[in-house]
Amino acid sequence: MASVGSLTRQFSALEVSQKQNGAGPTHQKKPSQNNVSKLLTKFAAPNPFPTSSSAPSTAIPKSTSTSSLQSKSKQTSRPASPAKPAAQQTIDIGRYDGGFELDNESRGEKVYGQAAEDLALDSSVSRIRPTREWHLTDFDIGRPLGKGKFGRVYMVRTKCEPHYILALKCLYKSEIVQSRVEKQIRREIEIQQNLRHPHVLRLYGYFHDDKRIFLMLEFAGKGELYKQLVKLGCFTEKRSSRYIDQMADALHYLHSKHVIHRDIKPENLLLGINGELKIGDFGWSVHAPGNRRTTLCGTLDYLPPEMVEGRDHSEKVDYWALGVLTYEFICGAPPFEDKSGHNATYKRIAKVDLKIPSKVSPEARDLIIKLLQYEPEKRIPLTDVRRHPWIVKYRSKSSSGSGQTAP
């Protein structure tokens, strides 16, 4: 179902990226890709990991490292705008197509009653982690990054110092209500705003107006991992191994916070400007301290036997999904996909009908088998995944330093 070749979503995604490529001015000399990466690494809103767990007082806390960056760049800034670090002005956020306003005229309605209360989402009054108040006018809006089910996503820069680069995602309240996902969206936002990890997309803040909710998300400079997978068909074992290492790191963190993701798949993963993986969608995740959940959710191909069979499930569902992901990265399609229909896929999952192609290395095969165990308790723990020979073999010194250190 989620096989690389079978989803039409890729076409709309490709269309967007082609339009974006053509939108920028061609006569200006742009910084090299390398320089852009460096600048974005500096000025994308900072990922505070591994700072202390105390609540920041603003959506985008000014860390010490940022202040030192500012003072450094002030020395090199032009006299006309001494307060603005020059480096940030060189990051091209692209041309805005007016999409927020266009959409707002033709799309969505005000919502009332309980739905309006449920969707009055504003990080400045959030009880858990209050932040400064934000409005759409606080941002310079740049190029479109994509369209989601409930609205558009744009690359933006905060007008206030130090002009952070973010992705601003808009959701139409009435469309959320129509799809009856008010509670799910609320939960997604509540969970994501409390997470801080280099491989988990950061939600810095959110605000709303009569018709819309806006999410201030960490900008994932290299876009969707899914698009890369579609383009290449599959990944090399080296690349797959590095992604799986980062995934295991992120999932271990989520589980330590009692968050079960439940919808791990390539479509929900984004890439940072240095190609690092970011889990970006928490629509199906649950905060389940000590709980066993029985709701059937997630994408068919990534469902574990216990969910297919309607049994209770735990965070071990994410271990299974990691096994499916490993297989799909290397082989280009999920392991239990069956073109003859959902029932056939369900049966293959329940039987763990796993056929690993001969091109897969013995080490990768070993890890896939250890993750795709019928019994949740028999699946290899995430800390052992990060110690597995197939992971250790390809881990570079720099990659192990980006997240929590490998055990």
Ligand code: ATP
């Ligand atoms: P859904 O509404 O079900 O989440 P979706 O994941 O396709 O659907 P969005 O999350 O709204 O939609 O994102 C739309 C597109 O915008 C994505 O496919 C991605 O290409 C781009 N995008 C979203 N968030 C970011 C981000 N933080 N950084 C860079 N690009 C992003």
Ligand code: MG
């Ligand atoms: Mg999404």
